[in-house]
Amino acid sequence: MTVTPFPELKIRDVHEADRPRERLIRQGSHSLSNQELLAILLRTGTKEESVLSLANRILMNFEKLHALKHATIEEIMEIKGIGEAKAVQLLAAIELGKRLAQKEMDSRFTIRSPEDAAHFLMPEMSPLQQEHFVVLFLNVKNQVLHKQTIFIGSLNASIVHPREIFREAVKRSAASIICAHNHPSGVPTPSPEDIEVTTRLHEAGVIIGIDLIDHIIIGDHQFISLKEKGYF
Structure with missing residues (x-):
């Protein structure tokens, strides 16, 4: 039939x-x-x-x-x-x-917690197919003054140099910064390179007087705060 x-x-x-x-x-x-x-x-x-x-x-x-x-x-x-x-x-x-x-999102968004930073960045960064390292430059009220992609590619301490980041922070009169990068795999577990980069940026910030508030790793609609995990 x-x-x-x-x-x-x-x-x-x-x-x-x-x-x-x-x-x-x-x-x-x-x-x-x-x-x-x-x-x-x-x-x-x-x-x-x-x-x-x-x-x-x-x-x-x-x-x-x-x-x-x-x-x-x-x-x-x-x-x-x-x-x-x-x-x-x-x-x-x-x-x-x-x-x-x-x-x-960019209209002077205020960062009060790691969740705020993640929610600010996640819609743009979560779907990316390559790693992007992004820095948020904040004023004394923790409002976003500027957002900048520093580089695209696998995270490496020799590539992410504190000099470039803090030069921009001084230029923007930033009081502090938040760094973030995505893991295209969707799993935000920090690698040894992630921790090394974070340590270097934190130490440089202490010397210069511009605090690294956090380093956020973004996965597939999930994130990890290296500050909350006690890495610095």
């Missing part, structure tokens, strides 16, 4: 009140799923596939929504049904979201 598949549901077949655009207008963007928000950006599907199905395939292709954050136009266009125009629309929306989120 041959089973005839049900035809795929198109947006036009959905009751008008339940369509993503109409629901967004009526209920707000927060009420829509990731699939529905993507469908609005895409606007149309293909002859063979609805826009909702296409949006779902994009999400499945990138597994997690945050993986889209680092997608290139070539990677997006590899998905069947996505041409240059749709890929450009998606990348523009993603970049705008990243800039708005970063602007909000």
Whole structure:
């Protein structure tokens, strides 16, 4: 017996009140799923596939929504049904979201605990595929004056030199600093190199008079504070 598949549901077949655009207008963007928000950006599907199905395939292709954050136009266009125009629309929306989120985060965020520092950095650093060593420069109120990526690559004491970091701290009139780097493996357990770098930066900070408040290692939505662990 041959089973005839049900035809795929198109947006036009959905009751008008339940369509993503109409629901967004009526209920707000927060009420829509990731699939529905993507469908609005895409606007149309293909002859063979609805826009909702296409949006779902994009999400499945990138597994997690945050993986889209680092997608290139070539990677997006590899998905069947996505041409240059749709890929450009998606990348523009993603970049705008990243800039708005970063602007909000960077507006004199106050660090009161290792959790504050981790939550400030984790959305950006947790998905990275390479190690990034980042320094937060703080004022006397522990507000973030500046954030800077010092280098990208495997952590090594010969690369992370205190001179470069504290020169920037003096330039920014920083009272203290917080260092952070990510482990692409997702496991934030400190390595001997991590501990060595931390010790050197702490000792240099004591001499210069600019405190190293913490060194945060960021994994896959988890972190470790070397200060809390007693490494300095």
